[in-house]
Amino acid sequence: MTAPAVRILYIDDDVVLARLVQRKLERRGYAVEWAKDGREGVERLEQGGITVVCLDHEMPGATGLDILPALLSGKNAPPVVYVTGAGDTRVAVAALKAGADDYVPKEAGEGFFDLLVAAIGQALEKSQLRHERERAEQEVRAARDRAELLLTEVNHRVANSLALVAAFVRMQKSGLSDSMALAALDETQARITAIAGIHRSLYTSGDVRSVRFDAYLETLLAEMHTAMASRHPDSFIVVADAVSVPTDKAVSLAVIVTELVTNACKYAYPDGGTGSIRVRATAADGQLSVSVEDDGIGFSGDDTPRGTGLGTRIVQAMATSLGALLHHDRQHAGTRVTLTMPLQPL
Numbered sequence: 001m002t003a004p005a006v007r008i009l010y011i012d013d014d015v016v017l018a019r020l021v022q023r024k025l026e027r028r029g030y031a032v033e034w035a036k037d038g039r040e041g042v043e044r045l046e047q048g049g050i051t052v053v054c055l056d057h058e059m060p061g062a063t064g065l066d067i068l069p070a071l072l073s074g075k076n077a078p079p080v081v082y083v084t085g086a087g088d089t090r091v092a093v094a095a096l097k098a099g100a101d102d103y104v105p106k107e108a109g110e111g112f113f114d115l116l117v118a119a120i121g122q123a124l125e126k127s128q129l130r131h132e133r134e135r136a137e138q139e140v141r142a143a144r145d146r147a148e149l150l151l152t153e154v155n156h157r158v159a160n161s162l163a164l165v166a167a168f169v170r171m172q173k174s175g176l177s178d179s180m181a182l183a184a185l186d187e188t189q190a191r192i193t194a195i196a197g198i199h200r201s202l203y204t205s206g207d208v209r210s211v212r213f214d215a216y217l218e219t220l221l222a223e224m225h226t227a228m229a230s231r232h233p234d235s236f237i238v239v240a241d242a243v244s245v246p247t248d249k250a251v252s253l254a255v256i257v258t259e260l261v262t263n264a265c266k267y268a269y270p271d272g273g274t275g276s277i278r279v280r281a282t283a284a285d286g287q288l289s290v291s292v293e294d295d296g297i298g299f300s301g302d303d304t305p306r307g308t309g310l311g312t313r314i315v316q317a318m319a320t321s322l323g324a325l326l327h328h329d330r331q332h333a334g335t336r337v338t339l340t341m342p343l344q345p346l
Contacts, residue, residue, distance in 0.1 A: 007031040007049055008120065011041035011067070012056035012083070017106075021054070024113045030120070038067030045071060045078075052120050052127075055100075056083045057091055065094055072099045079123035081116070101126050151208040155199045162196035187262055187311065193223055194258040198251050211250035213288075214240035217279055220254060224261055236261070240281035243288065245343070252318040253290060253339075259311040260292035260337055268296025268334060275334075288343040293329075293336035 008030050012018045015036070022032040033050075035041035037059055045053065053071055057064040064082060071080055082095035082103040092103040101123040104115045169189045176182055201216050221236040245253065257279060264277045275295045282289050315337075319326050324341035 006051045006124070007033065008052050008054060009033050009035060009041060009044055009050045009078075010054045011035045011038060011059075011064075012054075013037055013059045014056070021113070021116070025117065025120075028117055038062050038064070038070070041067065042070045045074070050078050052078055052123055053080045054083060054104075054116065054120070055080055056106075057088070057095070058085065065091070065098060068095065068098050068100060079127040081119045081123050083116075148208055155208065159196050159199035162192050162199065166192045166196065183266075190224060190258050190262055191255060191314075194220060194254040195251055197223065198247070198254050207244075208247065210244040210246055212242070213245045213250060213253065213281060214238075214242050216250065216254070217257065217281060220257065221261070221279060224258070224265075235276045237276055237278040238280075239278070241283045243281065243283040243343070245288065249322055249341075252322050256315050256318045256339060257290065257292060259315045263311050264292060264294045264296070264335065268294040270297065283343055286343055287340055289338055289340045291336060291338040293332060293334065295334040298332075298334050 006029075008025055010018055010021050010025075010032055012021075012034070013036055018034045018036075022034055025032045033044065035044050038061075041053070041055070044050070055064045055068065055071065059067075068080060068082070071077060079101040080095075080099070082092065082100040084091045084095070084103055084105055087105065092105070095103055102119040104112065104119045106112060166189050169185050169192065173182055173185045173189075176185070197216060197220050198211060201211050201219070217238045217240050221238050225236045261277055261279065268277065269275050273296065277292065277294045280289075280291045280293075316326065319339055319341075322339075322341045324339045327338045327340070329336040329338065
């Protein structure tokens with residue numbers, strides 16, 4: 001026996017059939033209300049409490065297809081079982097395309113009522129599954145929104161913490177006079193700034209999964225140009241395609257670019273020489289290429305590293321972690337280092 005809470009609204013201008021439907025369905029445990037036309041049916045539906053609508057096609061003034069959109073337009077609209085003339089499959093197909101859950105052809109005898117009850121049961125099952133799916137999708141969206149909010153907050157806090165560490169480094173520099181120690185702290189601060197910039201771009205963007213690498217390079221090089229005021233070349237130039245890079249890979253790329261640019265600033269133009277340092281990023285055929293070049297004295301990649309060689313080791317380690325290839329262009333007049341790595345679609 002079906003629970004009495006299931007309330008059927010039967011819309012049909014045929015009074016005799018409507019009374020029969022009401023009596024037959026109530027014997028099977030349904031509560032049934034009748035509306036003689038579409039306008040009356042829509043008005044009753046707006047009052048709430050209806051579980052399933054059974055809608056006849058042939059009615060004076062407006063067909064069921066004319067009324068169906070109004071029945072389905074409300075929030076949490078109940079499922080609709082469409083009642084058509086026997087053999088009128090074109091109307092049935094049109095009703096299903098318009099949003100009806102099922103259809104039943106009108107015919108004489110008990111078979112019609114059996115089909116109607118079966119269609120109501122199927123419509124209720126489909127409606128329940130639809131609501132459960134919508135509820136699950138809402139829960140997934142809410143969980144995703146919470147996770148993204150949490151990630152944004154985490155990135156914000158990490159960026160603040162890195163900025164604090166950078167401030168400590170600056171404080172420590174102020175108490176030192178040794179040139180090698182000062183240079184080491186300068187490089188450390190540049191690395192911290194590069195990583196902090198990635199986190200800053202994450203918590204100010206709408207997508208914590210990726211970083212717009214072209215925009216990030218512009219910001220990074222501008223900050224480095226300011227930070228290296230005492231030894232920077234005439235200009236830093238960035239030419240980059242509009243490309244998004246997964247966050248974990250963007251951090252490694254940022255450190256690599258920072259090391260290469262820092263090395264260029266230190267060694268490309270000695271003895272007061274000047275020139276530009278250029279950073280390029282291009283994406284094509286599933287590959288991302290990032291190059292740093294200058295027109296200075298040159299470095300082949302096989303030369304003995306100047307200084308401690310820590311920057312070179314960092315670049316090589318980061319490139320390995322990215323599965324990237326490093327190429328030193330020996331034909332270039334100065335130094336050109338290009339990193340090429342696979343770029344998977346986000």
